[in-house]
Amino acid sequence: xxTRPVELSEAEKAEIDRTPxxxxxxxxxxxxxxxxxxxxxxxxxxSGGPDSIAMMGLAAAAAAFLxxxxxxxxxxxxxxxxxxxxxxxxxxxxxxGLKHKTLVxxxxxxxxxxxxxxxEGRYALLTARARALDATHLVTAHTxxxxxxTVLMRMAAGSGVGGLGAMRPNVARxxxxxxxxxxxxxxxxxxxxxxxxxxxxxxxxxxxxxxxxRSRFRALMPILAGEGLTPERLGTLAARARRAEDALDQVAKxxxxxxxxxxxxxxxxxxxxxxGFYSEPFDLALRxxxxxxxxxxxxxxxxAQISLSKLERLLKNLRIAIHDQRPxxxxxxxxxxxxSGGCIEVRAAPPRRASRHG
Numbered sequence: 457x458x459t460r461p462v463e464l465s466e467a468e469k470a471e472i473d474r475t476p477x478x479x480x481x482x483x484x485x486x487x488x489x490x491x492x493x494x495x496x497x498x499x500x501x502x503s504g505g506p507d508s509i510a511m512m513g514l515a516a517a518a519a520a521f522l523x524x525x526x527x528x529x530x531x532x533x534x535x536x537x538x539x540x541x542x543x544x545x546x547x548x549x550x551x552x553g554l555k556h557k558t559l560v561x562x563x564x565x566x567x568x569x570x571x572x573x574x575x576e577g578r579y580a581l582l583t584a585r586a587r588a589l590d591a592t593h594l595v596t597a598h599t600x601x602x603x604x605x606t607v608l609m610r611m612a613a614g615s616g617v618g619g620l621g622a623m624r625p626n627v628a629r630x631x632x633x634x635x636x637x638x639x640x641x642x643x644x645x646x647x648x649x650x651x652x653x654x655x656x657x658x659x660x661x662x663x664x665x666x667x668x669x670r671s672r673f674r675a676l677m678p679i680l681a682g683e684g685l686t687p688e689r690l691g692t693l694a695a696r697a698r699r700a701e702d703a704l705d706q707v708a709k710x711x712x713x714x715x716x717x718x719x720x721x722x723x724x725x726x727x728x729x730x731x732g733f734y735s736e737p738f739d740l741a742l743r744x745x746x747x748x749x750x751x752x753x754x755x756x757x758x759x760a761q762i763s764l765s766k767l768e769r770l771l772k773n774l775r776i777a778i779h780d781q782r783p784x785x786x787x788x789x790x791x792x793x794x795x796s797g798g799c800i801e802v803r804a805a806p807p808r809r810a811s812r813h814g
Contacts, residue, residue, distance in 0.1 A: 705747070
């Protein structure tokens with residue numbers, strides 16, 4: 457008798473993708489995203505769309521088995537309907553017995569605002585609210601569809617393995633942990649949950665606005681899926697990229713720790729043996745260099761965005777200098793990387809002088 461698993465047809469797979477979620481499944485997803493974290497409270501970011509409305513309703517149904525739950529809605533003030541949508545979420549949260557607060561973005565820039573700027577403003581408000589509540593975890597309702605779009609956007613930007621890993625289910629955001637329990641769940645299942653439970657939700661017209669990059673990629677998804685590049689496969693690619701990135705990063709961490717010759721008492725500089733930065737495979741040495749930069753205790757370095765392309769160019773030049781046994785010095789992301797005498801030193805760059813002309 458054959459013991460091979462039965463292959464599901466495409467129609468059967470599609471039917472599963474439209475099955476409403478249960479509170480029991482939701483609890484398992486939350487626990488998986490939390491992992492071994494100690495959690496004293498969670499803040500749900502609810503915009504009013506189907507994904508976040510389903511998340512709030514399902515979390516409320518499983519609330520007896522979850523840490524204390526609070527809800528926040530960010531009103532960017534960019535659309536006329538945003539105030540009413542926030543009020544709608546507040547009303548639904550009250551029905552579910554959940555504490556809610558609308559966070560108004562009052563210091564946004566004037567003129568046209570990019571989605572990235574709005575995102576940064578949104579997370580600043582949410583993290584501040586979580587701190588005020590002493591919540592340890594922020595929760596968003598990103599789905600498999602969002603993950604697939606992110607992978608495509610990272611591919612278009614020429615990202616490396618780390619970038620292709622896209623969104624992680626559990627990541628640090630300042631002093632908070634940011635979890636995404638539904639990252640492997642198709643959006644259709646959350647919409648189906650809202651339909652089954654008769655939970656109303658808002659529709660954001662910007663989600664289909666071709667002016668935004670994510671919206672354009674979203675419009676391409678059905679065409680790509682027809683060629684086999686489905687959200688599930690893009691999600692699998694992201695998971696495999698994260699595993700590869702984590703493995704490389706773990707080895708890089710061990711290599712850097714083993715290469716340390718001296719650390720400054722104030723933590724602002726580190727000196728390392730140069731050999732490994734030349735002899736190790738390029739991608740591993742790249743991560744070693746980035747880890748060395750982030751190991752110095754300088755806020756401007758910790759908060760800087762380290763460009764992958766610039767880091768690659770720096771490492772290429774550094775490896776040539778190590779091979780030729782000659783001095784090297786370059787600044788990147790507020791850090792100075794220098795080589796001489798078989799050693800590499802990384803320290804915070806001195807502050808720039810103010811311009812005489814202001």
